[in-house]
Amino acid sequence: MSNKSFAHGHSAHCESGVMSLMMQHHGLPLSEAMVFGLSGALMFAYLPFVKLGGLPLIAYRSMPRAIIKGLQKNLGIKMKMQTFSNPEKGTEVLDGLLAQGEIVGAQTSVFWLPYFPEEMRFHFNAHNLIVYGKEGDDYLISDPVFEAPVRCETLALQKARFVKGVMAPKGLLYYPLKVPESIEYAVVIPRAIKKNAKAMLKTPVPIAGIRGIRALAKKIGKLGKKDPRYAKLFLGHIVRMQEEIGTGGAGFRFIYASFLQEAGRLLGNPLLAEASEMMTVVGDQWREFALMLAKAIRSKKSQPIDFSALQRKLESVADAEAAVYRKLLDGNLD
């Protein structure tokens, strides 16, 4: 059985992609960029005390599930979210929902999904996908970061849904109970943008928002004192968090620029169009930074890495990004 009317789409990021496809399926046309922007998910966080494979967590967006929750809060969507302690029960409920013709969001590990390319399989537990049907023992899956729909055997998906560890999915399933027919963009857009800009500029802790970017820059400046292998792994880790994890390029900055552009058109507001162009430039700077990191990783032992140049580059990115938020926060968005 499968839901015939469901249409797969290719997205940059799993959670915003899933929510966009799900809303479209339920009659609310929302692009991925709008989902991302309206949930206020743009962030930066550098958490030296949370380690992934021995390296600190560097995030360009807010916590997993923040997009689902942010969208609920800001748009008045009502989602059913369900976790399970028993894997068999989790599979049973999923199969039951599919039998009723529901399309269901699920959180999984990346490592245990057999359709992922071998070289992309890492232990990351907060991946999102849509299950839209079942044929024999195979689930029909719309994984938004893949170009086309994929398939996955029952036991493999169960394993991927019930791994333990950091951000364990606990079999999370979600689907909308109530989707509004229309959205008052003139109210919702300015509110979401102001809130997000404020979160990036006025962070109470020195490791999130613009202050987080500066904290990371400072850390890079001190990497010269560390073991060279660790230093290079650290730099590579930044590139991976920014580019490898589905971010649409430049750690979600391009998606957000796309959101600002769409929002500007909806509200007929030239300030948003301008902010979008500024954010595009910021995204390009993040990519230049990634290129510098890649060159540093490549460098031979005889050529020492210029960590202070990397630090200065990242600090200039932080300055440029802060200017966009200041413009959004001070400007009239109505």
Add this chain to the structure above:
Amino acid sequence: MDNSKVPQHNISTYANHKKAIYATDENGEYTIVASSGWNVEEEATKQALMELERLAGLAYERVATGKVSPLYFHMYDRRMDLQTLAQATGMFKWRIKRHFRPMIFERLSGKMVERYADTLGISVKNLCMLPPRGESGV
């Protein structure tokens, strides 16, 4: 980013898949462009994979010389470390470390060995031995 600048480097880590990148067209309008990858990303991914392989290789030698139990190799071979394995099994690190001792690993109950095999997604038989040199234990 200008859509003409979206990298199409056919990177090996994508295994012929394409990723969606947001870029602007000639009118400055954002669209999604399918990218076959950026070599900057490929290098970073490969660096991480090589580090995991290096750790698995070191672990292999330590098991082969009888210093630690095969569990130690299979943990790295499945791209985990002690912390990931502890979280995935729900066991304390010190307990797993004890099981890295060959004598203690040999005397583990069938149930405990199965728990490790299940978490690592390999058979009990494979968990208890080393694969031929240079091969994965999966």
